[in-house]
Amino acid sequence: MGINAEDIDALIISDDPQHPANHICILCANFYTLGWVTGTGGGTSIRHEDKIYIAPSGVQKELMKPTDMFIMDFHTKEYIRRPQVHKPSACTPLFLAAFHRGAGCCIHTHSQWAVLVTLLVERDFGKDACFEIEEIEQIKGIPKGRGKQGNLGYFERLRIPIIENTAHEEDLTSSLEEAMEKYPDTYAVLVRRHGIYVWGDNVHKAKTQCESIDYILQLAVEMKKLGLPWTK
Numbered sequence: 001m002g003i004n005a006e007d008i009d010a011l012i013i014s015d016d017p018q019h020p021a022n023h024i025c026i027l028c029a030n031f032y033t034l035g036w037v038t039g040t041g042g043g044t045s046i047r048h049e050d051k052i053y054i055a056p057s058g059v060q061k062e063l064m065k066p067t068d069m070f071i072m073d074f075h076t077k078e079y080i081r082r083p084q085v086h087k088p089s090a091c092t093p094l095f096l097a098a099f100h101r102g103a104g105c106c107i108h109t110h111s112q113w114a115v116l117v118t119l120l121v122e123r124d125f126g127k128d129a130c131f132e133i134e135e136i137e138q139i140k141g142i143p144k145g146r147g148k149q150g151n152l153g154y155f156e157r158l159r160i161p162i163i164e165n166t167a168h169e170e171d172l173t174s175s176l177e178e179a180m181e182k183y184p185d186t187y188a189v190l191v192r193r194h195g196i197y198v199w200g201d202n203v204h205k206a207k208t209q210c211e212s213i214d215y216i217l218q219l220a221v222e223m224k225k226l227g228l229p230w231t232k
């Protein structure tokens, strides 16, 4: 049985700023100021119960409205709401990969620090290496791993896998899933010359982790410039 138009509108219209349709707009406007989603790149998706809210493709991320949101049924993968004026996000299958691992929110940025770190790792450690860093206070903002209690400690090592970029965003899906399998504790995957995907159990955690990782990636680039090693 389908949902009627009024019920569909009720899924995106709310006074609550924490409502996913509003929250995605607020987050993307803030991420725009950080340079994470400029030029319509990047995106954010929130899973709310059995519905997935997704920002559309190719829109100015700082100007989005709740009515721009796509909504997908998590179980059937069918669109419940599909604005005709927009294209669905090419990131959708990648967001779904994170939701299948229990994520409540996934953030994709084109952060320049993420791009630079993927190039530095390739140059200094090779194409198969992941990004590794330790003894940086902000590492404490990242969880130990799925099903594990608490966050990484100051003396523990943060590892983030890197996958190669593809011509089309959706073609990253299988390598993203492979990286998730190979690094079961990771909450982020870097994409060479492209950016990063970060997810968390809920919006708050995904945002905290994305900010902490971006801080660490910027620091890592600056450390390289100064000739300082990332690990002991």
Ligand SMILES: [Zn+2]
Pocket: 041, 042, 108, 109, 110, 169, 194, 195
């Ligand atoms: Zn992208």
